[in-house]
Structure formats: structure tokens, C-alpha cells
Amino acid sequence: MSTEKFDAIVVGAGPAGTSAALTMAKGGLSVALIERGESPGAKNVFGGVVYKWPLEEMIPKFWEKAPIERKIIDHRMVILGKDSGFSVSYKDDYLGMETRGGFTALRSRFDPWFAQQAEEAGATLVTSMPVSEVIEEGGRVVGIRAGRGKENELYAQAIVAADGVMSTVLQKAGIRGPPAAEDVAIGLKEVIELPSDTIESRFNLKRGYGARLDYLGSVARGKSGGGFVYTNSNTLSVGIAVLLSHLLELRCKPYEILDEFKSHPVVAPLLEGGRVKEYQAHLIPEGGLQSIPPLASRGVLAVGDAAMLCLYPEGTNMAMASGVMAGKTILESKKTGDFSIQRLMLYERLMKESYIFKEHSRKKNYHNVLTSGDRFNTDYPDAITEIMRNILVVDGVDRGTKHAAARKVIRDKVGYVRVLRDLYRDIWSALPW
Amino acid sequence: MVNPPSRKIDERLYVNRYNVHSENHLHVDQSKCQECRDKPCTFSCPVDDYVWDPELKRLTVFYEGCVECGACVVVCPYHKIALDYPPAGRGVNFRFG
Ligand SMILES: Cc1cc2nc3c(=O)[nH]c(=O)nc-3n(C[C@H](O)[C@H](O)[C@H](O)COP(=O)(O)OP(=O)(O)OC[C@H]3O[C@@H](n4cnc5c(N)ncnc54)[C@H](O)[C@@H]3O)c2cc1C
Ligand code: SF4
Ligand code: SF4
Numbered sequence: 088m089s090t091e092k093f094d095a096i097v098v099g100a101g102p103a104g105t106s107a108a109l110t111m112a113k114g115g116l117s118v119a120l121i122e123r124g125e126s127p128g129a130k131n132v133f134g135g136v137v138y139k140w141p142l143e144e145m146i147p148k149f150w151e152k153a154p155i156e157r158k159i160i161d162h163r164m165v166i167l168g169k170d171s172g173f174s175v176s177y178k179d180d181y182l183g184m185e186t187r188g189g190f191t192a193l194r195s196r197f198d199p200w201f202a203q204q205a206e207e208a209g210a211t212l213v214t215s216m217p218v219s220e221v222i223e224e225g226g227r228v229v230g231i232r233a234g235r236g237k238e239n240e241l242y243a244q245a246i247v248a249a250d251g252v253m254s255t256v257l258q259k260a261g262i263r264g265p266p267a268a269e270d271v272a273i274g275l276k277e278v279i280e281l282p283s284d285t286i287e288s289r290f291n292l293k294r295g296y297g298a299r300l301d302y303l304g305s306v307a308r309g310k311s312g313g314g315f316v317y318t319n320s321n322t323l324s325v326g327i328a329v330l331l332s333h334l335l336e337l338r339c340k341p342y343e344i345l346d347e348f349k350s351h352p353v354v355a356p357l358l359e360g361g362r363v364k365e366y367q368a369h370l371i372p373e374g375g376l377q378s379i380p381p382l383a384s385r386g387v388l389a390v391g392d393a394a395m396l397c398l399y400p401e402g403t404n405m406a407m408a409s410g411v412m413a414g415k416t417i418l419e420s421k422k423t424g425d426f427s428i429q430r431l432m433l434y435e436r437l438m439k440e441s442y443i444f445k446e447h448s449r450k451k452n453y454h455n456v457l458t459s460g461d462r463f464n465t466d467y468p469d470a471i472t473e474i475m476r477n478i479l480v481v482d483g484v485d486r487g488t489k490h491a492a493a494r495k496v497i498r499d500k501v502g503y504v505r506v507l508r509d510l511y512r513d514i515w516s517a518l519p520w
Numbered sequence: 521m522v523n524p525p526s527r528k529i530d531e532r533l534y535v536n537r538y539n540v541h542s543e544n545h546l547h548v549d550q551s552k553c554q555e556c557r558d559k560p561c562t563f564s565c566p567v568d569d570y571v572w573d574p575e576l577k578r579l580t581v582f583y584e585g586c587v588e589c590g591a592c593v594v595v596c597p598y599h600k601i602a603l604d605y606p607p608a609g610r611g612v613n614f615r616f617g
Contacts, residue, residue: 125539125609130588131617194617215608234607253590253603265593273591275566278616322616331594334564341566341591342532365616366532368566368589 093117093211095417096231096243098218098256100127100202102137103391103406104249109145109201110414112208116421119241120202120210121231123217123250128198131251132276132369135191135317135324136299138404141411146204148185154200156191156319157297158183161290164519165353166304167314168472172353183296191297191317191324193278218250221259227386227428228260244426245417246387249410252370254393262387263380268332269458270374270395272312275345276326279361283321289357290318301400301519302354304468307344308337311457311464313399314348316357325349325358328371330457341368372397375454376447382435386428388413398446398453400519405443412437453516462501462509463517470500529568533585541610544583545603552598553579560595587612 095111097104100122108120124130136159142149150158160183163176182188206212222230222240230242248256252271257263283294290298302314310333317324327341327348334341348354372378372395379395382388390396390413391406398405416434420426438444456463474493478486497506546569553559554577561570567585570592572578588611592601605611 123605125613128617129609129613130611132587132589132614133617195614198617217605217607219604253593255605265590265599268594271594273564273566273589331564331591335558335560335595338558338560338563340563340568342529363532363535365535365614366587367536367614367617368587368591370590370594 093119093241093243094421095119095245095247096121096241097247097249098231099249099251099391099393100212100214101131101198101249101251101391101406102201102403103393103410104247105198105201105205106141106145106407106410107247107249107390107414108210109205109208110411111417112205112210114414114418114421115209116418118205118210119243120205120212121216121218121233121241122202122212122214125215126195126199127202127212127214128194128196131194131198132274132367133194133403134274134276134315134326134400135193135319136189136400137192137197138189138401139186140404141408145407145411150186150190154192154196155186156193157292157295158186158190159188159299160296161292161298162188162520163298163300165300165302166468166471167302167306167351167353168468169305170352171472171475173471173475189299191299191319193319218255221246221256223260228256229386231256245420245431247410247413247417248387248389248393249391249406250393252372252392252395254389256387257380257389257393260385260387262384262389266370266372266374266378266395268335269330270372270378270454272328272330272371272373273334273341274326274328274369274371275341276324276367277345277363278319278365278367279323279325279358280321280364281323281361285360286318286321286323292318302348303517304464306348307333307464308339308347309461309465310334310337312344314354316354322364323358323361330373331370332458371402373399373454373457376451377454379447382438383416383428383431386426386431388416388431388434396443396447398450401446408441408443409438412441450516452513456513456516462505466500470496527568527571527582529585533567536587537613537615538584539610539613540584541606544581545606545611546581546583546586546592547602547604548579548581549600550578552600556597560597561592561601564591564595566591
């Protein structure tokens, strides 16, 4: 690669970077999309659900051609007790039409397909190229370097940092450091193979349609964590996430938590007979609003996980939406020929008015709930188990007495005031819906 | 180096696809490891890449199974771990992801 100059360099061909590159390439800009994996997706891990928005805005009717595993029609939320589970589920074929309820995907298939759309629009995709340095001039980043020597340098008018939660670009540019242990969870996932018929009968699904099961409560030994089982065509994506700062308190290995989740009596039967095909791990931004770094700084626009925009359970859509806005910002700069740092601040303004910031503001208490919310991981699950066991066992004790006992459990384990406060505020930060 | 002892984690990792690079991409400055109380790298890594040898008083780093997640960098209280991504296509290559 020579020392060419592009309108924009996008580092990272994940959902954020590819969205930015696609948006700019469609607008006629010269864009380099740089990826460290030998193909996009080779280094990437996620749970498995991609949402219709904003992908559809970039690729109308994508569901006719994208590598979709299953269209989600069944959303189940399960609160795990130690040996029990309390679930709420919503199933609706409407959600399966045009992937309204999202779809499962595997990154090694989805990311290359998505990046190909950017290439077809005119972006230059460069794979197997880990960016290791940024090139600075007059207080702004003007290029990137991958390895040593001039031939590994690239220059552009604007740089998009789409290189994920450990962002090399933002760290090298001094825009943020590595994330703090309170601000990231470690996610572990196994891809477990099962025949598609088995998946359909076990999860009560029609061919091609899928379920997502999100588990809360007693997943990570009383600490903040969650689990998931998502259905793919002929595999399940099964995983857990636990806040790194809580893992440090637990002093246990993250895969012990995964193994406990997989052998939980509510989860294990779903996986029975399956063969593990891959074992993966990745960090997940969980810091919420307060962890978002400067979005437009020193000629660098931060998008997706690099900007810590992931907000459980939505990450890919936040990444794509921010990528589109960064792309639009740079398109505006190109139109006016003004790539000044001030002009690039448009990105921050667009972001502040967007779905992303509305959601982050709504869930501004999320991080607090995660770090201090033991009641969500222990007290509530325990209370639910105790109450449900008592109520569902018909043993000659009248329901009036049992309901009184249930009220006592709530009072003793959590307290009415806290329940009310949680219902009013914190629970909406903790739930996936 | 002599063959590393087989570890339990290897059973878990054999399903993954790696294109192992000849050089270790995990750079650990071990100057603080002895005084590091919990040695969080030794339990936080999802593939057990860090093993403390209490006799030699040093870490052995098994970079071959690394899935490049970054957890070790985040948890080291002395910021002594640097993860330099392996070059061109090396390291882990997820077949599913
Ligand atoms: C276990 C788990 C479960 C999840 N479940 C879901 C889910 O169900 N739904 C959802 O929407 N989100 C989910 N997420 C979050 C989601 O994966 C992320 O929010 C999303 O992938 C962010 O996209 P991104 O493009 O910003 O970053 P990434 O997807 O991380 O992409 C970054 C890209 O940059 C490349 N890169 C990194 N460094 C460099 C470098 N130095 N040089 C060149 N290239 C580089 C990487 O190889 C990668 O391709 C989950 C995450 C995890 C870990
Ligand atoms: S966490 Fe850091 S200081 Fe502690 S043992 Fe590991 S590398 Fe050494
Ligand atoms: S990057 Fe992840 S897998 Fe690799 S050594 Fe560090 S913690 Fe282990």
C-alpha cells in the first residue's frame, strides 16, 4: 500500500465501520476500510441478534439476501433462581415478517457479507491489516500505520475509529485509555451444533424462525451477569456475560460461570446432545452514558463499541447507527470542503439527538444498577423462587395464607419501598425490553 | 522452550481455529507480578493464558490459545500487559463468531 490519501479511513470492518464506509462510498467518497482479521468477522464475537433498524435504511430489503440464521419470533426473558426459572415470553409471527423482531447471525458470515456491500458501493476493503499507530500532524490525526515502514501508512481527511471496545485508534490518539473493569463485561460464548429439526421441536419453532432467550438473575454467583441462548439454523449460540470488576471480586474463571449456566436445570435440557463447535470470548461495553468518550476529537470520529455505545442487549444497531451518522458528517465535510475539527463536531450534534443518546439517557442508571444492584442478581430471584414454590405446591394451605407469606417474603428480602423504587426506576434499566 | 504442559483448557480450545504466529503478541512486564496480590490475569483470561509459577515466581504466558479479547489488559492492576494484535491473519480465526 502506498502513501495514498483517502477522503476517509475507517478502522475496523464490524457493523460500525462498515456502516460508515458504506454511507460514505454511496456518497461518492474515497474510503479505505481497514480490518485486522483475514476477513471481516474472523476476530469478532457477539451473542447473535441483529436488528432491522438501521440496517434496512442502508440496504433496503436486506432480509432477502443477508446471511440470516433465523428470524426471531419468540422473545423469552427468564429470571433464573438457583435451580428455577421464571419466564415471560412473547411470541408473534408478525415479528418474523421482514425481520421485525431481529434475526440471529454468525459474525464470520454476516460481517463479510456486510463489508461486501460497502465494497460494491466503492469502498476499498483491506483485510489482514492490524492498525498499530496513528499519524499525527498539528494536533490532529491524519493517518494510520500498520506495521513499520512508509508503505504501511495511509492518510485521509478524516479518520473513523470503528475498531471496537479495545480501540487501538482512540488509545493511540490519546482520546481514551483501555476501558475500566467496571465499564466492561467479559462475554463468553459457545456455538453448539444441533440438527435444525431438533432446534425447531425443542424451541417450538417453524422452519426458519427462531427464539432468543435472555437470562437474568442468578447467572454469575450473585454478581451482575446475564446469559443467553439464541437459535441459529443448526447451532445454538450459548453464552454468559459478567462485569469484569465483579469477576475480580468473585476471583473465579469466567468459563466456570459459563459451565454453571450451561448446567443450570432450566438451561441444560435445551443444549442436550449438542456438540460444541467453537469457544469464544470478547469484551462488551457496559459503562453506559458516562463511559462514552469524546465522539469527535482531533479529526477522529468514534463509532460503535470504540465509543462504548453498546447498551444491553443492543450493540450492533448502536454501532451501525453511529457509523451512518459519522459517514453523513464526513459527507457534509466533503461537500463544503471543510474537514476542520469544528465541522466534524456535527457528528456529536447528530448523535445527541439520536435514538442512541435517547436510549442511553433513559438507561442512565443502568451502570449503577449493574455495579450496585445485588438485589437483581440475588434478592429478587430468591424471592421469586420462594414465592412461586410456595404458591404452586397445592398442599392444603389456603392461598390467602400463601399470599400473606409472599408479601412477607417481599418485605423481608427486598422491602416494599425498594420494590416501588425499582419498579418506578431501576428495573427499566436492568431489563432487556 | 520445552513443550508446555497440557492444560485442562486445551480440551476446550481444540475446536477453535488458530493460525499461530511464531512470536508472542502478549507483552507482559513482570516487574510487579510478585507483589500483585490477586494476580487477576491468572483467573480472568478465558483461555488460561497466564499461569503463575510459585517456585520460579514468574508467569508463563501461553499466547497460542489467546482469543484476543483484551480482558487481561483491563484487569492488570499495574497496567503491565500490552496486547499487540498478531500480524496479517495470524492468531484466532473464528469460523462462526
Ligand atoms: C458475548 C456478546 C454478545 C453480544 N450480543 C449482542 C446481540 O445479541 N445483539 C447486538 O446487537 N449486540 C450484541 N453484542 C454487542 C455487539 O457485538 C457490539 O456492540 C458490536 O459488534 C459493535 O460493533 P463495532 O463495529 O463497533 O465493533 P466490533 O464488532 O468489535 O468490530 C470492530 C472491528 O475492528 C477490527 N479491529 C479492531 N482493532 C483493529 C485494529 N487495530 N486494526 C484493524 N482492525 C481492527 C476488529 O477485527 C473488528 O472487525 C454482543 C457482544 C458480545 C461480546
Ligand atoms: S495482573 Fe499484571 S501485575 Fe498481576 S500478575 Fe498479572 S501481569 Fe503481573
Ligand atoms: S487477550 Fe483475552 S484471551 Fe488473550 S491472553 Fe488476554 S485475556 Fe486471555
